[in-house]
Amino acid sequence: MNKIAWPVTKGVMLEEPTNKEKRVKIIVLNESKTPDPLNKVEKRCAVTPSSAQRLVKKGLSITLEAGAGLLSGYSDKEYEGVGVSVISDVNESISSADMLVAVNKPSESQLALMKKGAIVVGHLDPFFQQPLIESIAQKQLTAISVEMIPRSSRAQKMDALSSQASLAGYVMVMQAASLLPSILPMMMTPSGTIKPAKVFIIGAGVAGLQAIATAKRLGANVLAYDTREVVAEQVESLGGKFLKIDIGETGQTKDGYAKELTEEQKAKQQEAQRDAIADSDIVITTAQLFGRKPPVLISKDTLALMKPGSVVVDMAATSGGNVEGSEPGKTTLVNGVNVIGDGYWSQFVARAATDMYANNIYNLVDEFFDTETNTFNLNLEDDILAGCVITHQGSVTNDMLLTTYKGA
Ligand code: NAD
Numbered sequence: 001m002n003k004i005a006w007p008v009t010k011g012v013m014l015e016e017p018t019n020k021e022k023r024v025k026i027i028v029l030n031e032s033k034t035p036d037p038l039n040k041v042e043k044r045c046a047v048t049p050s051s052a053q054r055l056v057k058k059g060l061s062i063t064l065e066a067g068a069g070l071l072s073g074y075s076d077k078e079y080e081g082v083g084v085s086v087i088s089d090v091n092e093s094i095s096s097a098d099m100l101v102a103v104n105k106p107s108e109s110q111l112a113l114m115k116k117g118a119i120v121v122g123h124l125d126p127f128f129q130q131p132l133i134e135s136i137a138q139k140q141l142t143a144i145s146v147e148m149i150p151r152s153s154r155a156q157k158m159d160a161l162s163s164q165a166s167l168a169g170y171v172m173v174m175q176a177a178s179l180l181p182s183i184l185p186m187m188m189t190p191s192g193t194i195k196p197a198k199v200f201i202i203g204a205g206v207a208g209l210q211a212i213a214t215a216k217r218l219g220a221n222v223l224a225y226d227t228r229e230v231v232a233e234q235v236e237s238l239g240g241k242f243l244k245i246d247i248g249e250t251g252q253t254k255d256g257y258a259k260e261l262t263e264e265q266k267a268k269q270q271e272a273q274r275d276a277i278a279d280s281d282i283v284i285t286t287a288q289l290f291g292r293k294p295p296v297l298i299s300k301d302t303l304a305l306m307k308p309g310s311v312v313v314d315m316a317a318t319s320g321g322n323v324e325g326s327e328p329g330k331t332t333l334v335n336g337v338n339v340i341g342d343g344y345w346s347q348f349v350a351r352a353a354t355d356m357y358a359n360n361i362y363n364l365v366d367e368f369f370d371t372e373t374n375t376f377n378l379n380l381e382d383d384i385l386a387g388c389v390i391t392h393q394g395s396v397t398n399d400m401l402l403t404t405y406k407g408a
Contacts, residue, residue, distance in 0.1 A: 022374045023061040026365075027097035028052075029090060030065035031104055036344055038318065038329035043071035043350035044357060046101040046122070051358040053082035055365060059374055063097070065090040072354035099376065101361050105132060116140040119376065121361065123147060123160065126390050126398070127291040128319075130405050137391035142378060146360065148388040148398060151256055155384050157363040162206045163356035168345035169210025169286070172313040173199075175348070176282040177218060179331070179338050181309045185219025196221045200276050201240070202297055202322070203286035204231040207315060211284050212240045223276055226287075227261065227269070228252045245272040257290040266295065270302070278305035285322035286315040291404060293320040300324045304335035317341025 031042040045068045047055070052062050062084045066076055076086045087093060094113040100106060102122035114120065117140060124145040126133050136143045146160040156162070176199075177184055186196040199215040201208050204226040212235060215222050222240040226232075227250040232242040247265040252258055261269065277283055277298060283306075288294050294316035303312065303325065312334075314326035318341070325334035326341040333339075346353035368377045368385065380386055380397070390398040396405065 024098045025061045026099045028064045029102050030068035032071050043347045044103045044354045045069045045072050046103050046361050048358040049078040049082050051362040052084045056083040063093050072350040126401050137396050140394050143391040144388050145390045150387040158360050160360045164346040165206040166210045167349050167353050169207040170214045171345040171348045172284050173211050173214040175340055176311040176313050179311045197281040199282045200280040201284045204235050208286040212238045227258050274302050277302050282311045284313045287322050297322045303337045306337050308336040311338045313340045318343030
């Protein structure tokens with residue numbers, strides 16, 4: 001038998017950093033030790049051996065809390081092999097770190113250990129975490145919230161919202177497919193013909209478009225709706241059909257986010273999509289409003305119109321819910337329909353999620369790291385940093401957040 005020759009990834013020789021004592025020190029937490037907001041284990045990590053290797057090569061020093069990559073498939077040994085120092089008691093090292101990179105929010109006690117002027121990076125959920133963000137500012141830390149990275153072409157490589165939402169789109173279809181008591185593709189056999197499943201996707205942003213593509217690849221008939229009509233063409237280019245609903249002027253913000261509908265428009269939308277929902281085997285809702293609670297799109301009464309055993313996935317279950325009766329972190333039976341509300345969707349494919357997130361973080365550091373001076377250049381005139389740096393030198397610096405906090 002011929003031996004399969006898998007391509008070999010060669011290790012890169014690490015150059016000795018020229019100026020060891022001036023190296024920017026990044027600390028990476030093992031977030032599986034602190035359960036996520038639904039008390040589940042966080043499986044993702046903010047660096048991979050590959051991204052760490054590139055950061056070390058640039059002259060940064062990386063300290064990683066032992067076991068941080070294990071649940072996404074990376075052993076401590078792999079990190080050590082590329083020059084990362086792996087330690088078991090991270091608290092001792094936090095105070096000397098220049099930058100703490102995380103997937104989620106570090107705990108108050110970890111933040112309290114950080115030195116004045118240090119940078120903390122992660123999904124800080126700033127619109128809904130006012131006390132935490134204000135306390136980060138008071139501690140004189142600079143906070144970079146990955147949710148606030150502008151959705152521009154230049155920032156695409158750092159866009160963690162998009163990387164995790166794409167995976168979420170895929171995961172939601174896979175979860176729905178595994179619960180549905182049928183199959184997604186058409187199957188013609190001597191024992192009969194099974195018709196393709198009907199999948200309705202509400203919200204065709206990053207996650208919705210990926211869900212459409214995934215359901216199409218699995219052979220389903222796909223229908224989609226979004227209040228931003230500009231996405232109709234994208235839906236159709238993926239092989240989906242766009243449901244046209246006339247609810248009057250909708251539009252989008254200058255950043256491409258959906259505008260909130262009036263009460264009358266909401267009622268019209270729910271009415272117009274009722275038949276499509278009743279006729280679907282799977283409905284996936286991905287509608288979000290940036291910085292605000294997501295809209296409720298499906299009532300319990302509408303769920304009752306679906307065939308028993310149908311599946312609805314509520315992407316927004318953890319942030320308020322698109323579907324009445326969905327429960328964060330759980331799959332519930334509502335009027336005979338399985339409603340999946342897991343949340344933190346990209347964790348279900350933790351290795352892919354970690355690979356993408358670690359690349360986002362690497363690209364962010366790389367973009368602003370000055371190799372001559374060995375410093376992270378916090379240039380707040382730059383449009384990317386102007387967007388995602390939300391606390392600096394003792395204050396909350398983002399206007400959108402300040403307005404939200406004042407209104408709270
Ligand atoms: P999002 O997560 O904020 O919302 C998801 C989708 O839900 C959106 O398409 C939104 O229009 C839709 N929605 C809101 N209310 C709805 C309702 N009542 N019914 C149906 N749908 C509803 O969006 P996102 O995926 O983060 O994308 C936001 C914007 O950013 C989009 O314009 C997207 O194209 C853009 N984007 C740009 C880049 C880039 O240029 N680098 C990268 C990613 C996203």
